[in-house]
Amino acid sequence: MLKLKRTQIIAAVMLSMGLILSACGGSGDSGSDKQKIAAIFSGPTTDADYNGLGLLALQDLEKNGAEIAYSESVPVPDIERVLREYVADGYNIIWTHGSQFYEATAKVAKENPDVNFVGEFDGEPEGQPDNVWVIDRNFHTVFYPIGTLAANLTKTGKVGYLGGLSLPFSFSEVHSVRQALADSGKGTALQAVWTGDFNDTVKAQQLATELLNKDNDVIITSLNLGVIGAFKAVTKKPAGEAWLTVKYTDKSKNGKGHYAGTALYDFVGPMNEIVDKIADGESKGYFVITFGSGASVEVGDDVPAEVKDAVQASVDGILDGSIKVKLDQSETK
Structure with missing residues (x-):
């Protein structure tokens, strides 16, 4: 603050002397704007x-x-x-x-x-x-292709959803997955359960095991650290017989042969864009994360090519508007 005041005083004196300053306040010091x-x-x-x-x-x-x-x-x-x-x-x-x-x-x-x-x-x-x-965060939209992935990957026609807390955003993910399953026309059923904690690995392993025992051969997770427990459950099955999807970051290292895909998120781009707009004087705004703008879907290497194609088609459909994903945050089971 003292430096700024000193700069202002110097500028005022020089201007009063009729001097032209090429960069008032110093060209290399942006402290006042930082x-x-x-x-x-x-x-x-x-x-x-x-x-x-x-x-x-x-x-x-x-x-x-x-x-x-x-x-x-x-x-x-x-x-x-x-x-x-x-x-x-x-x-x-x-x-x-x-x-x-x-x-x-x-x-x-x-x-x-x-x-x-x-x-x-x-x-x-x-x-x-x-x-x-x-x-x-637009979770419901990003989870639609995950539902498409599950519908095309399951062999039993049964898919599980394993969440943490039963919150509105989690309900919206379940409704979105159900919409994708219905749109696939394959008659795939969904069973949704919640651990009560995004980071409880023991509970996640327990519930994932229960889902597998009920023939849900693809489990869609919406967990944080708890997903490690879910991987422990699916990796007890032979590769290709039980699959897991994850959220936010690639966690495939926990079970390569059972990893189906990720609903990937990235806040670097969105935050930079928002901060730039604030700097330009836009103090209020609404930024929707979507594919190509903070979100993407990664599909595992072991997933069949035709399933990957179906997932990409669902992403393309969302982007071109031919697929409308409904936001439904009502409680569901």
Whole structure:
């Protein structure tokens, strides 16, 4: 701050002398314009999963010149306090990584109209503050091709869904998969279960085993660290007889011969685009993650070519508008 004031004084004196400055304030010093970006994560950034993806995006912003800070493993009851601490510390962009933080983010944003916030939501929220950018994670759309993958890969005609907490976004994934199964015309049935914890490996292994015992030979997971337990269950079956899909990051190393695919997410591109728009004066916006813009579907090497083609066709259909994936967050079983 002292440097800025000194620069302003020098500039004023030189202008009063009639001198022309080619770069008032110094061409190599952008300190007054430097963005201070803070992020708040719900879990450890070492999870090689959702929070790890958030940290990668934040670090990329740092490479582009931003000053960064972050808090990890922040529980929902503490989120307002942490948000206000970053406001008090002078951060001008604060990102909360997880839809469970959105309500508190919007509340604190209304209290601090001169600070920019980035929150995440599943859908488009009502009453979005003028200084908030919303990232719609669009899980239901991204899970449709996963449903197509399962419909074309199963030999028993039975598919399982293994989630963590029974939340609205998880329900939307189940409805989306059911839509894809129905659209395939193969009569594939879906059984959905939830562990009650995204990171409980023991419970995930137990429920995955139960799904396999009921002839669900493809299991779609929506878990974090808990997916390791699910892999332990499917790898007890011969390769090609039990398959698993995962979410956020490639976890194929846990069971190569049983790995079917990933609903991949990437927050580097979306966050860079949002931060650029904030810098250009757009303090409010709505960014929808979709294929080619923060999301993709990776299909395992061992999956038959015709199944891969069906998955790509579903992605293409979503992008060209011929496939409309319905957002349904109603509770389901």
